Amino acid sequence: MTNNNNEEVIEELKRIVKQKGLKYTEQREIVLDILINAEDHLSAEDVYNQIKTKYSDSNIGIATVYRALGFLEEVNLITSIAFGTEGKKYESNAKSHHDHLICTSCGKIVEFLDDEIEKRQDRIAKKNKFKITSHSMQLYGTCKDCQEEK
Incomplete structure (x- = not known):
């Protein structure tokens, strides 16, 4: 996936947030960026761990990751596969x-x-x-x- 494509997905996030009258948050962008660049399907914990590594200066907690994932799935920027009691794994819809x-x-x-x-x-x-x-x-x-x- 090209960086240009990644930027288009981030711009789509900004458009959706504005359309819904919500405040744009860097946390949602970071979670989306992690999924856009992921090679595999990631759990919320996987996303959180990658944020701690890739964005170590950000102060994003696991609860924020879950909220961001829920929002991004609701607006169809990501999709998930349910694993019953094991939770969900996520991927970007940009693929x-x-x-x-x-x-x-x-x-x-x-x-x-x-x-x-x-x-x-x-x-x-x-x-x-x-x-x-x-x-x-x-x-x-x-x-x-x-x-x-x-």
Whole structure:
């Protein structure tokens, strides 16, 4: 992802905050920046730990991270995958569309895109006179490493 793209996402955050009549906060921007630049899906604790490392001079607590994540998800700048009692893992919506394979043993997430699945979804929608505006596919199972442990 380019820095220019990152700046566009941050500008979108500023636009949304202004539109909602809210105060712009650096904390939200920092949380969004962490997720835009993340290689993996991150838990709130992962985001918090990266903030402590990357923005050591900021005074952002874990509660602020949770509030920022909730707000960013509400305005569709990030998305999450729920892990039941283990909480959620987050990623930026600035990435190109993809689906997920999720290991129910270790929590590993593999991103994939399959053109045949995408085409089939479109055909199913057309057949049923639906216009797809968005979708999310999450397939659950056990990864190779967890299968070998059993």
